[in-house]
Amino acid sequence: MRIELSSLKSRVARRLFRMFFFIILVPIALIAVGSFYKVSGLIFTDHHHHLQRATKxxxxGIFRRLSYAHDLLLNASQHTQDLNQIQPEYLHLLQTYFTDYAVAQGESIIWQYTANDNAxxxxxxxxHAPSSGVFTLQSENTNIxxxxxxxxxQESRWLAELDSTYLWPETELSAFEELCVIGADSVVIFCSxxxxxxTIDLLLNTSPQTPSHWLSTQSxxxxxxxxSLFMRYQFxxxxxxxIISKPEKVFMQSVNDFKHSFLPAILLIFLLVVFVSLYMVRRHLKPVEELIKxxxxxxxxxxxxxxxxxxxxxxxxxxxxxxxxxQNLTYEFEYNSALFNINQKILLNENLSSCAHSILTEIARFTTPSYSILYILNKHNPIVDRYYTYEYPSQKFTQVKQSSSEILIQFSPVLQTEASICSKDELNQLAPDLLISKNGFYHCYPLHQDGQPIAFLIINLPKAQLDLRFSDFLSHCTVAFNALQRGKLLSYQAYFDRLTGVYNRSFLQEHAxxxxxxTETQSFALLFVDLDRFKNINDTLGHSFGxxxxxxxxxRLMEHLPPHSFLSRFGGDEFILLLPISHSSDAEIIxxxxLKILSDHFQLRGRTINIGASIGIAIAPDNTREYEALLTCADMAMYEAKSQGRNRYCMYSETLHNELARRTQLETFLREAVSEGYLSVHYQPKVNIQNHRLSGFEALARFHHPEEGFIRPDLLFQIAEESGQVHSLGLEVMRQAFEQLKKWQVLTLWTGRMAINVSPLQLSSPEFxxxxxxxxxxxxxxxxxxELEITEGVFIENNNEAKERxxxxxxxxxTIAMDDFGTGYSSMAYITQLPLDNLKIDKAFISSIKEGNKHVxxxxxxxxIxxxxxxxVTAEGVETPEELNFxxxxxxxxIQGYLYSKPLSAQDAEALLITPNLDTFFKH
Structure with a gap:
C-alpha cells in the first residue's frame, strides 16, 4: 500500500484528512487511557492471587512432609521389637528426615541418636514434650x-527433631520469594x-484475601x-x-513495564490515525487515476x-x-488460442493429467470461474479413474483418484442430460467428499463418445452465464479424451488385473x-503380501463381497505406493510389490x-471389516538373481510370518530356509509318532512339602526319534499346534496317562491325582x-x-467359551491348574474370574530366589495371592535345598523339580511309589 503526500494538494483531500483524523483519534485516545488503568489493576490482582496460591x-507441602515424617516415625516404632536393634532401613529413613531422634521410657532415655553428641x-x-504431636522449642543460637x-x-515415647532443610525446602519457593511461618501467640517458627x-503483628492482623505492604529490615x-495451616487435628x-513475601519492585514489574510501553503506544496510535487518514484520501482519488491510465x-x-x-x-x-x-476486442484471440492448445495436446498424445490441466486452465479464457472439477472415466481400468480440481485464484491443480462406479452412481442424474446448473447444496448431496464451500452457480457438462459418458466438467461461476462458443470448446475436449484413452486399451488388457486394476502376474514377471x-547397480526387494483370514470373508459373506x-x-495399497515401485495382484488374495532399495531396512519400513494400513478397518456394504496381512520379503541380489527363485523365497518368508501369528512380516534368509526344511521333517515325524511308537509319557511326581507326602503326578510327553534320539517336546508341540496335529497327540498323551493311572489303582500303588497339560487349541475344539x-x-x-493344566493363553481370544468348558x-x-503362572498375561482380573484350583509358579521365578529381595x-x-x-500353590523347577526351605x-x-525327581518312565515311577524316600528328601 503506497501513501503519497502529494494527494494533500487537493482541497478535497485536505478536508477528508481533517475529518478522518479527528473522528478516529479522540475515541481511541480515551479508550487507551481507560484501558491502562484497568489493565494495571488486573495485573496487580493476578500477581496477588498467584502469591496466595503459592502460599497455600x-x-x-509442609503438612504433607509432617504427615510423611509422622508415618515414618510411627512405622519405625511399630516394627521395632528391640529398641537397641532398630531395623537398618528405618534407621536410614529416620536419618534422612530427622536430624536427631531418641526413645524414652518413663523419665529415662533408653536409646538416642544425636548428631552433636549432646547426651x-x-x-x-x-x-517439654507432649505425649504425641508436633511441638517447637527455642533454638540455642537463633530466634528460629x-x-x-x-x-x-508400646510403652515407649519416640522423640525426633525434624531436619529444617526437609521441612522448609527452598526449592518450593520461586525467585525472590521469602518464607515466614508463625505459630500461636505470634511466635516465629521459621523465617528465611x-x-x-x-511487621509480624501487621501480617497476622491482615486478612489472607488482602495483600500486605510492609518495609523489610533492609528498607x-x-x-x-x-x-493458615490447620495443625490441631493432626498434630x-x-x-x-x-506467609510468603516478595519485593514490591519484582511484584509490580509487569505494571511498571506496562507504564513504560503506554507512551509509545499513544504515539503509535497517532501515527496510525495519520496513516489511515492518508490511505482513505488516496483510496478516493485512485479510481480517477486508474481510468486515466x-x-x-x-x-x-x-x-x-x-x-x-x-x-x-x-x-x-x-x-x-x-x-x-x-474484453470484446480480445475475445477472438483468446478463443482461438484455447482451441489451439487443446488440439496440440491431441496431436502430441500427452497423458490425461497434462490434458486435464490444459483444459481447466483454458476455461478461464471464456469466463471468470473460481473453481472447476473435471471427472475422467477410464472404462478400461476403474481403479485408476480420477478427477482433477483447479482453484483459479491460487492456480492450484489437484489430482484425486476415485472409482468410476462411485462416480457413475453419484452423478447419474447429471450424466443423463446435456448440461445442467445446480446449487452448492445440490452438488454437495451428489458428491459429499468434495466438501464444496464456494457459492455461485455450478454448471455441469457431461462429455459422451458413442453414447457412453467418458468425462464431465463442473464449473463454479459467480453468475449463471457462459460464452456461446463454449460448446465448441467442449467438443474439442471430448475428442482429446477419446484419442488419449483409445491407445491405453490394449496395454490395459495385457498388463492389468481386471478386478482390482493393478498390474497382473504377466506384467510382474516381465518387469521383475x-x-x-x-542388480549390479541396484538392489530390489520383493514383498509377498497375503491377506489374513480372507477365506473366512468369502465363506461367510460371499465371493462378491470378497x-x-x-x-x-x-x-488402499495404491494410495500408499512407494515411489519408483509397482504393485501387482499375483492371484486370489495375494499381492506382490517390487521395490528398489538401497538397504534391506527400506523394505522393512514399507x-x-x-501392515499398519491394512490393519485399519474397511467399510463395505454397511459392514466394518477388519483384516490384516502377512508379508514375506526377499532381496535381490542378496538372496537370488532369478525371478522364480526370488518369488519362492518371498513366499516361504510369508508363510513363516503366518506361522508366527499373522499380521507381521518376515525376511527370507538361509537360516529360515533351513528352519522350514527342519519344520517339514518334524511335521512328518509327528504324523508317524503315534503309529510308530515314537511317543511315550513320563511322569514327574509332585510333593506336598507341608505334609511330607506325594500329592500327584504330571504326565509329560516324550518323543524319541529313531535316528536323533529324544527331541524337545516344547518345540514339537509348537509345530503340532501350527500344523493341527496337537489334537491327536494331546488325546494320545491323555489316553496313556489314564491307562497308567488305572493300572496303579488296580495294583494299589497310587490313588492320587494325575495332571495332564491341555493346549489352548484342544480346549477350543467343540469335540474336546x-x-x-x-x-x-x-x-x-x-x-x-x-487335573487339567492350562496356560493363560487359553483366555485371551475366547475367554467366555474357555471358562464355560x-x-x-x-x-x-x-481340578483346574494354571501352569507357568506369572509368565504370560497374568492379572488379578483373570485369576479371580476363572474356575481355578491350583496355581503353578513358573521355574523362572523359583530359580531367582538366590538373586535377592526383589525376586523373593x-x-x-x-x-x-x-x-x-x-x-x-505349586512351585515348579525346585532344584536346590535353599529353594525348598524358602x-x-x-x-x-x-513342589516339582529335579531336587526330588526328574520326569520318570512308568516303570521308574512305579519303583518310586514303592520307595518314595521322602524322609531322606526332607533332610535337605
Whole structure:
C-alpha cells in the first residue's frame, strides 16, 4: 500500500484528512487511557492471587512432609521389637528426615541418636514434650524455633527433631520469594529473613484475601500473602500462619513495564490515525487515476490493460464498462488460442493429467470461474479413474483418484442430460467428499463418445452465464479424451488385473526380470503380501463381497505406493510389490507401513471389516538373481510370518530356509509318532512339602526319534499346534496317562491325582469335552483323580467359551491348574474370574530366589495371592535345598523339580511309589 503526500494538494483531500483524523483519534485516545488503568489493576490482582496460591501450596507441602515424617516415625516404632536393634532401613529413613531422634521410657532415655553428641539434650526436651504431636522449642543460637515430633508406642515415647532443610525446602519457593511461618501467640517458627515484631503483628492482623505492604529490615518494600495451616487435628498444635513475601519492585514489574510501553503506544496510535487518514484520501482519488491510465493504454493499442477499481460506486461502473469494451476486442484471440492448445495436446498424445490441466486452465479464457472439477472415466481400468480440481485464484491443480462406479452412481442424474446448473447444496448431496464451500452457480457438462459418458466438467461461476462458443470448446475436449484413452486399451488388457486394476502376474514377471537384470547397480526387494483370514470373508459373506474387499485393498495399497515401485495382484488374495532399495531396512519400513494400513478397518456394504496381512520379503541380489527363485523365497518368508501369528512380516534368509526344511521333517515325524511308537509319557511326581507326602503326578510327553534320539517336546508341540496335529497327540498323551493311572489303582500303588497339560487349541475344539468323557469311560478313570493344566493363553481370544468348558470339567469333579503362572498375561482380573484350583509358579521365578529381595518378594506375593484366593500353590523347577526351605517357610503347598525327581518312565515311577524316600528328601 503506497501513501503519497502529494494527494494533500487537493482541497478535497485536505478536508477528508481533517475529518478522518479527528473522528478516529479522540475515541481511541480515551479508550487507551481507560484501558491502562484497568489493565494495571488486573495485573496487580493476578500477581496477588498467584502469591496466595503459592502460599497455600507451600503450606500444604509442609503438612504433607509432617504427615510423611509422622508415618515414618510411627512405622519405625511399630516394627521395632528391640529398641537397641532398630531395623537398618528405618534407621536410614529416620536419618534422612530427622536430624536427631531418641526413645524414652518413663523419665529415662533408653536409646538416642544425636548428631552433636549432646547426651543431656533429650532429657531437657522430654520435660517439654507432649505425649504425641508436633511441638517447637527455642533454638540455642537463633530466634528460629526447632520443630520436634513425638508419639507414644508400646510403652515407649519416640522423640525426633525434624531436619529444617526437609521441612522448609527452598526449592518450593520461586525467585525472590521469602518464607515466614508463625505459630500461636505470634511466635516465629521459621523465617528465611528476619522480621520485626511490628511487621509480624501487621501480617497476622491482615486478612489472607488482602495483600500486605510492609518495609523489610533492609528498607525494601515488600508485598505478602498468608494462609493458615490447620495443625490441631493432626498434630495437636495451634494453626500455623504461612506467609510468603516478595519485593514490591519484582511484584509490580509487569505494571511498571506496562507504564513504560503506554507512551509509545499513544504515539503509535497517532501515527496510525495519520496513516489511515492518508490511505482513505488516496483510496478516493485512485479510481480517477486508474481510468486515466486505462484511456492512455487503449490509445496505444494495449488491449490487455484492465482498469482495477473496487469502490462499489459510479467509479466501479465506469471501470467495468471500459473493461468490457477491451474484453470484446480480445475475445477472438483468446478463443482461438484455447482451441489451439487443446488440439496440440491431441496431436502430441500427452497423458490425461497434462490434458486435464490444459483444459481447466483454458476455461478461464471464456469466463471468470473460481473453481472447476473435471471427472475422467477410464472404462478400461476403474481403479485408476480420477478427477482433477483447479482453484483459479491460487492456480492450484489437484489430482484425486476415485472409482468410476462411485462416480457413475453419484452423478447419474447429471450424466443423463446435456448440461445442467445446480446449487452448492445440490452438488454437495451428489458428491459429499468434495466438501464444496464456494457459492455461485455450478454448471455441469457431461462429455459422451458413442453414447457412453467418458468425462464431465463442473464449473463454479459467480453468475449463471457462459460464452456461446463454449460448446465448441467442449467438443474439442471430448475428442482429446477419446484419442488419449483409445491407445491405453490394449496395454490395459495385457498388463492389468481386471478386478482390482493393478498390474497382473504377466506384467510382474516381465518387469521383475528387467529389474533383476539391473542388480549390479541396484538392489530390489520383493514383498509377498497375503491377506489374513480372507477365506473366512468369502465363506461367510460371499465371493462378491470378497471381490469388493480385494478392490478396496488394492485401492488402499495404491494410495500408499512407494515411489519408483509397482504393485501387482499375483492371484486370489495375494499381492506382490517390487521395490528398489538401497538397504534391506527400506523394505522393512514399507512392510511395517503396509501392515499398519491394512490393519485399519474397511467399510463395505454397511459392514466394518477388519483384516490384516502377512508379508514375506526377499532381496535381490542378496538372496537370488532369478525371478522364480526370488518369488519362492518371498513366499516361504510369508508363510513363516503366518506361522508366527499373522499380521507381521518376515525376511527370507538361509537360516529360515533351513528352519522350514527342519519344520517339514518334524511335521512328518509327528504324523508317524503315534503309529510308530515314537511317543511315550513320563511322569514327574509332585510333593506336598507341608505334609511330607506325594500329592500327584504330571504326565509329560516324550518323543524319541529313531535316528536323533529324544527331541524337545516344547518345540514339537509348537509345530503340532501350527500344523493341527496337537489334537491327536494331546488325546494320545491323555489316553496313556489314564491307562497308567488305572493300572496303579488296580495294583494299589497310587490313588492320587494325575495332571495332564491341555493346549489352548484342544480346549477350543467343540469335540474336546466329549473326547475326554469318552476316554474316562473307556479307561474307567474317575474325574476326581484328574487335573487339567492350562496356560493363560487359553483366555485371551475366547475367554467366555474357555471358562464355560472348564466349569463343565470342574462340575464333573476334575481340578483346574494354571501352569507357568506369572509368565504370560497374568492379572488379578483373570485369576479371580476363572474356575481355578491350583496355581503353578513358573521355574523362572523359583530359580531367582538366590538373586535377592526383589525376586523373593515377587514369589512371596504369588504364594500369598494363591492362599488369599483359596487356591493350592505349586512351585515348579525346585532344584536346590535353599529353594525348598524358602518355599516351606512361606507356606507353598506342593513342589516339582529335579531336587526330588526328574520326569520318570512308568516303570521308574512305579519303583518310586514303592520307595518314595521322602524322609531322606526332607533332610535337605
Amino acid at each position: 501450596e507451600y503450606g500444604l 543431656n539434650k533429650w532429657l531437657s526436651i522430654l520435660e 524455633k526447632r520443630v520436634f515430633m513425638t508419639l507414644t508406642a 529473613a528476619p522480621l520485626t515484631q511490628e 525494601e518494600n515488600m508485598i505478602s500473602a498468608s494462609w 495437636a498444635q495451634d494453626d500455623w500462619r504461612i 486505462g484511456t492512455k493504454s487503449l490509445s496505444e493499442n494495449k488491449l490487455d490493460y484492465k482498469v482495477q477499481v473496487d469502490t462499489d460506486d459510479e467509479y466501479e461502473d465506469l471501470a467495468h464498462s471500459f473493461n468490457q469494451m477491451t 526380470q528387467k529389474s533383476l537384470a539391473l 471381490d469388493e474387499l480385494l478392490k478396496a485393498v488394492a485401492k 512392510a511395517q507401513q503396509w 469335552i466329549s473326547q475326554v468323557e469318552s476316554l474316562m469311560k473307556e479307561t474307567g478313570v474317575k474325574p476326581e483323580l484328574i 472348564l466349569k463343565h470339567f470342574q462340575a464333573l469333579g476334575m 518378594g515377587i514369589i512371596k506375593s504369588m504364594i500369598q 494363591g492362599q488369599n484366593l483359596g487356591l493350592n 518355599l516351606i517357610q512361606h507356606g507353598c503347598h506342593d
